[in-house]
Structures are given as structure tokens and as C-alpha cells.
Amino acid sequence: MNFLEERIIKDGIVKTGNVLKVDSFLNHQMDISLIEEIAREFKRRFANKTVTKVLTIEASGIGIAAFVAREFGVPMVFAKKSKSVNIDGDMFVAEVESFTHKNRNQVIVSKKFLHEGERVLIIDDFLANGCALQGLISIAESAGCVVEGCGIVIEKGFQYGGRAIRNLGYQIESLAIVDAMDAENGTITFREQ
Ligand code: 5GP
16 A cells, blocks of 8 residues: 555545545645655656646645645646636636536636646546546647646546546546445555556
């Protein structure tokens, strides 16, 4: 087991509805030493890539992506969720359905902050059905950026997002892949990587 899997076993809580709660160390209270280690691991896994920008989505991705951006020495930009339908032409827009909140949001990035030819590393805390990641890929590509890869902290391998997006040819590096979890007895099974 790697450092993250050990922490998930120790402090993660399996909820009904295929939700893994990691809010004591990852996406509410944040263990900064752990986030630093996560960021170093993404740097190692994408060491052969040229990255000019890190892209994520608010809110939970921001804290993690900030540390990853520092490892690469590049800026980080996060897509904002917006309920407004009146988005002007200065924004790249994608429609994203939230797995946890079961609602749809438009997510937007200002055209000022993503430019043609930029090489983007996408970071997020979770990958489930892949809607958030696909929205971010779509925004990066509408901007004419190259998606160098996607770094995910926890992938739920029993949901289809990872397989679907890998099949499109994107490199996804997930630091922990949960292949099964059981809310009744709290067990979590990781994929061997
Ligand atoms: P997707 O779009 O891949 O279906 O879901 C990804 C997004 O939903 C992530 O940005 C994350 O915030 C949230 N999410 C999905 N599954 C879980 C989960 O099991 N636990 C938590 N805490 N968030 C999740």
C-alpha cells in the first residue's frame, strides 16, 4: 500500500451511495504534509512532460492543484462553477454534472488565463463518472491547449470515468484506485498498481 492508500484506510469513511469521505485530510480539513507528498508524486509521474499550467475545478481541487503547480513552477487556474446562463464571450464554458451534489453547473475559465499552445496538467481530488474531468479537458481543448495528462488523487475504479477517458487516449495517473468499497462493513479494496 502506498502512503495515500494507508491514509484512506486509516481515516477514510465509506458512505452509502458510493461516496468515500476523506474530509478529515483531503477536501475539508487538509493535511498539508500529505498534500505536499501527493504533489511530489504527481511531479514524479509526469516528470517527462512539459507543463506550463495546472488546471483544476473549484472547490476541492484548488488546494491540491496549488501544491502541484508549485512543484512544476507554473501558475494554477481553476474552473469556477457558475449558475448564470449569461456567460459572455470572454469565457470558456463546459457543462458539468456534480456526482456528489447531483446538480448541473456551467464551469467557466476566463480566456485571459488559458492560451493556445499551453501544455496543461489537469488535477482533481476524485474521479468517479468522469464528468468533471471531461469538462476540464473540453475547456483546455477549446482554448487550443495540449492536455499533457490528468492527475487524480482518488479514482473510484468501479465507476466508468477512468476507463472512458483513458480510452480516449489521455494519460490519467491516479494515486489510489478504489476497486470496491462497502458501506456496511467499511472495507475498501485498492487496485494493484
Ligand atoms: P465525476 O465528475 O468524475 O463523476 O466526479 C468527480 C467529482 O465529484 C470530484 O470533483 C469530487 O469533488 C466529487 N466526487 C466524486 N466521487 C466522490 C466521492 O466518493 N467522495 C468525495 N468526497 N467526492 C467525490
